[in-house]
Amino acid sequence: MNIAANPIIEADQTVYLKDYQKPSFLVDSIHLDIQVYDEHSQVDAVLELTRQTDGDLVLLGRDLELKSVVLNGQQLSQEQYTLDAEQLVIRNAPNQIKLETSVIIHPESNTQLEGLYQAASDLFVTQNEPEGFRKITFYPDRPDVLSVFTTRVEADKKYPVLLANGNLIEAGEAGEGRHYTIWQDPTKKPAYLFACVIGDLAVLKDRYVTSEGRDVALEIYAEEKDIPKCHIAMEALKHSMRWDEEHYGRPYDLDNYMIVATSAFNMGAMENKGLNIFNTSCVLADEEYTTDAAIMRVQSVIAHEYFHNWTGNRITCRDWFQLCLKEGLTVFRDQSFSEDLQSAAVQRIDDVAVLKAHQFPEDSGPLSHPPRPDHFVEINNFYTATVYEKGAEINRMMATLLGKEKFRKGTDEYFERHDGQAVTVEDWVAALTAGSGVDLSNFLTWYNQPGTPKLEAEGHYDVAAQTYTLNFKQSLKAHPKYPNLKAVPIPVALALFDAATGEQLVLNSDSLFENAVKDGVYLFDQDQASIVFSGLSTKPVVSLLRNFSAPVNLEFNYTDEELAFLIQYETNGFNQWQATQTLLERILLNGHDAHIYIQAIKNTLPDLVAQDPLLASRLFDVPSEGYLGSRIDTDYEPVKIQEQRNALIEKLARELGEFCKDTYLALDPDLQKEFSQAMGVRALKNIMLSMMARQGDETAFELAYQQYEATANMSERLGALRVLVWNDAPQAEAALHDFYQRFKDEALSLDQWFTLQAAHPCATTETIQYLTSHADYDLGVPNRIRSVSGGLNANPVNTWSFGVDHFIGLAKYLDEKNPIVGSRLLQVLSRWYTLAEPQRSEVKAKLEALKPQVKSKNVSETLSSMLSI
Ligand code: BES
Ligand code: ZN
Numbered sequence: 048m049n050i051a052a053n054p055i056i057e058a059d060q061t062v063y064l065k066d067y068q069k070p071s072f073l074v075d076s077i078h079l080d081i082q083v084y085d086e087h088s089q090v091d092a093v094l095e096l097t098r099q100t101d102g103d104l105v106l107l108g109r110d111l112e113l114k115s116v117v118l119n120g121q122q123l124s125q126e127q128y129t130l131d132a133e134q135l136v137i138r139n140a141p142n143q144i145k146l147e148t149s150v151i152i153h154p155e156s157n158t159q160l161e162g163l164y165q166a167a168s169d170l171f172v173t174q175n176e177p178e179g180f181r182k183i184t185f186y187p188d189r190p191d192v193l194s195v196f197t198t199r200v201e202a203d204k205k206y207p208v209l210l211a212n213g214n215l216i217e218a219g220e221a222g223e224g225r226h227y228t229i230w231q232d233p234t235k236k237p238a239y240l241f242a243c244v245i246g247d248l249a250v251l252k253d254r255y256v257t258s259e260g261r262d263v264a265l266e267i268y269a270e271e272k273d274i275p276k277c278h279i280a281m282e283a284l285k286h287s288m289r290w291d292e293e294h295y296g297r298p299y300d301l302d303n304y305m306i307v308a309t310s311a312f313n314m315g316a317m318e319n320k321g322l323n324i325f326n327t328s329c330v331l332a333d334e335e336y337t338t339d340a341a342i343m344r345v346q347s348v349i350a351h352e353y354f355h356n357w358t359g360n361r362i363t364c365r366d367w368f369q370l371c372l373k374e375g376l377t378v379f380r381d382q383s384f385s386e387d388l389q390s391a392a393v394q395r396i397d398d399v400a401v402l403k404a405h406q407f408p409e410d411s412g413p414l415s416h417p418p419r420p421d422h423f424v425e426i427n428n429f430y431t432a433t434v435y436e437k438g439a440e441i442n443r444m445m446a447t448l449l450g451k452e453k454f455r456k457g458t459d460e461y462f463e464r465h466d467g468q469a470v471t472v473e474d475w476v477a478a479l480t481a482g483s484g485v486d487l488s489n490f491l492t493w494y495n496q497p498g499t500p501k502l503e504a505e506g507h508y509d510v511a512a513q514t515y516t517l518n519f520k521q522s523l524k525a526h527p528k529y530p531n532l533k534a535v536p537i538p539v540a541l542a543l544f545d546a547a548t549g550e551q552l553v554l555n556s557d558s559l560f561e562n563a564v565k566d567g568v569y570l571f572d573q574d575q576a577s578i579v580f581s582g583l584s585t586k587p588v589v590s591l592l593r594n595f596s597a598p599v600n601l602e603f604n605y606t607d608e609e610l611a612f613l614i615q616y617e618t619n620g621f622n623q624w625q626a627t628q629t630l631l632e633r634i635l636l637n638g639h640d641a642h643i644y645i646q647a648i649k650n651t652l653p654d655l656v657a658q659d660p661l662l663a664s665r666l667f668d669v670p671s672e673g674y675l676g677s678r679i680d681t682d683y684e685p686v687k688i689q690e691q692r693n694a695l696i697e698k699l700a701r702e703l704g705e706f707c708k709d710t711y712l713a714l715d716p717d718l719q720k721e722f723s724q725a726m727g728v729r730a731l732k733n734i735m736l737s738m739m740a741r742q743g744d745e746t747a748f749e750l751a752y753q754q755y756e757a758t759a760n761m762s763e764r765l766g767a768l769r770v771l772v773w774n775d776a777p778q779a780e781a782a783l784h785d786f787y788q789r790f791k792d793e794a795l796s797l798d799q800w801f802t803l804q805a806a807h808p809c810a811t812t813e814t815i816q817y818l819t820s821h822a823d824y825d826l827g828v829p830n831r832i833r834s835v836s837g838g839l840n841a842n843p844v845n846t847w848s849f850g851v852d853h854f855i856g857l858a859k860y861l862d863e864k865n866p867i868v869g870s871r872l873l874q875v876l877s878r879w880y881t882l883a884e885p886q887r888s889e890v891k892a893k894l895e896a897l898k899p900q901v902k903s904k905n906v907s908e909t910l911s912s913m914l915s916i
Contacts, residue, residue, distance in 0.1 A: 060904060064368040064421040070187050071102035072144070074194040079184065081163070083154070083171055083202040083245050088163065089114075091149045092184040094194075098142040106135045106185035107178075110152065110162075113185075117147040135185050148185050157182075158827065158864045163243070166311035169206065170246035172324050174317060177367050177426045180238035190364045191469040193235040201227040202245045208268065210244040210305060212236070212320045232320060234300065235467060237363055242319030244268070244307050251277040255285050257298040263288075267330065269308040279332035280306065283346040287353040290384050295458055297357045306330060306349075310794055313829055313867045314430070316348050318355035325352070328795055328830055336796045339726040339762045346388060351381035357462065365469045367426045371418045371494070372472050374430075375438020379446070382439060389723040392620025393661045399595045399621070400668075402440065406432035406598070408677035410499045413916040414877050414909075415526070419472050419494040425904040427867050433497075440598040441493045445476075447568060447596055448538050449483050457482035489572060492535050498523045500535055502571075502599040508586040515543070515580045515587055519571045521599070536572040540596035542619070543580065543587040549616035552587060554580070568596065588612050593619045605629065607639055611647040620662050623651075627666050635675065635691050645702050656710070660719075660727030667734045669696060672843045682883040685843040689808075700741040711735035711750070716763070726762070733766030740774045748776040755782050765799055773807055797823060798834035805838025812849040815839060826860065829868050840875055847882065850875075851890050855897055858906055866903035873909050880916045 073096065080091040096104070113130065116123045118137065129136045154171055157164035162182025166172045173179065181188040198211035201221050209218075213232030221227045249271040255263045265284060267277040284304070291297045301321045312326035329348040331337065337345070358380065359373035386394040409415060409432050416429070418438045423429055446454045460482025465474060472494050480487045503520040519539070523532045541564070543552040554564055563569055563578040580587075588609050592601050605613075605626075613626035627648075633639040648666060655663040675688050700707070714732050719725035736754070739747035748771065755767035755778075768786055771779040783800070790796035801818055804810070818824060818835050825831045839853060840846050846854075854875050861869030879890040894914055901907050 060424045061422050067366055069100050070192050071100050072096040072104055073099050074192055076195045078197045080199040081243060087151050088154050089151055090184045094146045096144040096146060104137040104140040107181040107188040108135055108185040109133060109181050112151040114149040119145050150184055160311060160313045160865060166309040170309060172244050172309050173242045175241055176239040176317060180241055186238055188238050190237040190239060193237055195235055196232045196241060198230045198243060199227055200243050200245060201225055206245045206247055208246050208248050210322055212242055212322050214302060236320050240320045240360055242322040242324055249274050251281060253281050255288050258292045259298045263299055264303045266305045273331050276331040276333040279342060280330045280345055280349050283349040284353060287350040291354060310830060311828060316352050318352040318359055320360050323352045331795060334760050336793050337761050338765055339729060347381045347385045350384045351377055354380045362465045363469045365471050368419055369471050370429060371434045371438030372475055374435050376442050378435050378439035379442040390659050390661045393665055395594055395621045396624045396665050402436045402598060404674045406436045407499050408878060409433055410497060412877055413912050415497040417495050417497050424908040427905055428870055428908055437598055441490060444538050444597055445479060445487055445490055449485055453483035453485060489536050492533050496529050496532055497526055500599045502537060502601050504591060504603045506589055513583050515583050516577055518577045520575045534574050536570060537597045537599060539569045539571050539591060540567055540593035541569060542567060542590045542593060544616055546586060546588050590617050590622050594621045607643045611643045614647040615651050624665050628670060631669055635695050641698055660724055660731055664727055664730035664734055676843050680881050683881040684883045685847050689844050696741060700738040703738060704742055707735040707738040729762045737770050740770045748778060752778045769803055772803060798830055801834040802838035805835045806841040808842055810845055815853055836872055847886060851893055855893055859897060859900055862901045862903050862906045866905035870905035870909045873906060877913050
């Protein structure tokens, strides 16, 4: 083979948005023939190409063994093309091309879980986003090349299931105990949405009739024993299909929709056209094996991948810099869907908690980047909290500002204009602007610059004038790579309350100054501005950034009493919760008195438990050690944060002691009709139980053990087990053993067993050693790696002591075996520079020592960004 060096790639591996160029050829159609054997697979491809602009024909390919290239019927010799490790280039190609290639690949030894890979002894699947298709065949593997795919799949009959995208048009015998199917996908798509599945799986079937009358066959494929755990996902799928029709006017466009579950998957799930492939953790759901939180996640991931059919598949991205176009919008859509499934306030609380715990720290450290990055080395490193979560927030801000009706007009315009196209963030904002009639172009600033804006506000009441003035100021931390940071449009949702009665004041236009606030939202889009409310006979209590209307760090000098007031009287559940968090942070970090918080909780809880038990449970959230640590930028000492937090929890447990016990005994999840209410009651009971155990209440252990034994519900069982294990209760060993025996053949439940032990606050190197050398630990299964690593990382004190070697060891081990996962795990250490000395220098030295030992672009890029601070 002719491997020519490619000096361009070697000199600088960075790709820039500004260098975007249209592809020289478009692919009118592709016929793929994939033949799977035990020791290799053969892929034959026939491409019909048409020239679009000048330039060479560039076909990307990686780890492919090229057998032959035929151009317009003529076999090419090695002098007629150049081939290197990344691409096959044909110079002076004619304008109309029929290109036939044949390659050999090795899915049976593909541990990176990208391209076509063997996922289990009886299963082969694909994962092609973002750049996996080039590991299957030579192709212009970029999202702006859309084509019509016809796929033949051939394998031994020991694999009865042979799937690909679109409609099944033929199936038959292939001799020597083999068989085949042929699939045709009528809609044009980029290669990253191609999928095929070869295996031995059982299937759950259902049907759905769209608003247009299309009768769609729904199929979820999983291992036989897991089929009973697919019903929740199936219901969620039908619900999502209806939801997208009702909220966005988008019916499904094919006659079938298939979902395949596999336990060997780097991510959560993938939206391949008509053939989603899911991590088992995001499909399988059953109260007996799955926690409530995991059940909610299954429903939202099913919705997310389904929603991509319109936002991602029918309208896709021009290039990978535009990733947040499809991901940010689709996350916003799945969040909105989930708000309809459970307490909307709690869904928002949980989404914001993720944003603040992951995206805010990412955006304030060395991995900070704009939601639409302008350069990258390895695109896989950019499936980040910023692209996803901040991307979703930008869409939410525009939706908030427009209101339901205008937002819908905007999205209608987007689908109308761009169906079948590969577009940019600018196209999206322009369509929203045109459809709604509201100029949103300054929101592009949000997409193009990094950092979390600081929003400083101060309120001033003037007795004589009976006015209340709010002064706003916004700022961004300077960034070396982005010198021209601009003010962004910040929708500030707000309300005023009567301090004496707790009633919300009606902001009619008389009471407003220059009509600055519309529908409870003030659009702050300058460096500084003020608004004045008039006609107020007493000083009001203001509630700012209701429902977290913008992803900013708000600084406002509430008094503790005002925060307690908001806990009791604010009708926006999110801001009620936010008030508890602000108050708790002050108690924790600034030594404020806890009594005000405790009294407010006691006043609020009884009614709230009846109304929204899940929200009631969230009011007990104490900011995690990890979150608190992320708020500290220098001289961070994890042990100190741990001590302060433990002291607070002990204080709360002491003062709420009786109350916790009474609440625990009074609540019964089985009396709740709705899943979401029962989930709330279970959450609340588990919190009460752990508070009781914290107090050293012996009966708490007995109650926990009873709860553990009596239940058939995973949230209850795991909640009880956690209390026993984390408090080293006498019953802990027996319960852990019992759990293992019960669930040893249920991979996802067993993951919980690993996580729970790794997350023990007093876990040690030995604990991790014991878990990672356990017979059921498997470095080939990302879920199992994450179960231990995720548990360990629940305690920053542990992460930053013995955890450092654990994560560095994993990054090194996975560097070539699974660089996508290796790179992600390493990011756990990205805030090393905030540590106090000598820890800071110690961790830095270890990271630097890793540098010469890693080869993959994924891990190298992450490591050098981490060290660039
Ligand atoms: N398109 C992604 C899946 C993906 C991303 C595959 C990167 C390969 C590389 C999918 O739509 C997605 O975003 N999945 C999320 C879950 C979702 C609910 C946010 C995931 O896999 O974590
Ligand atoms: Zn997605």
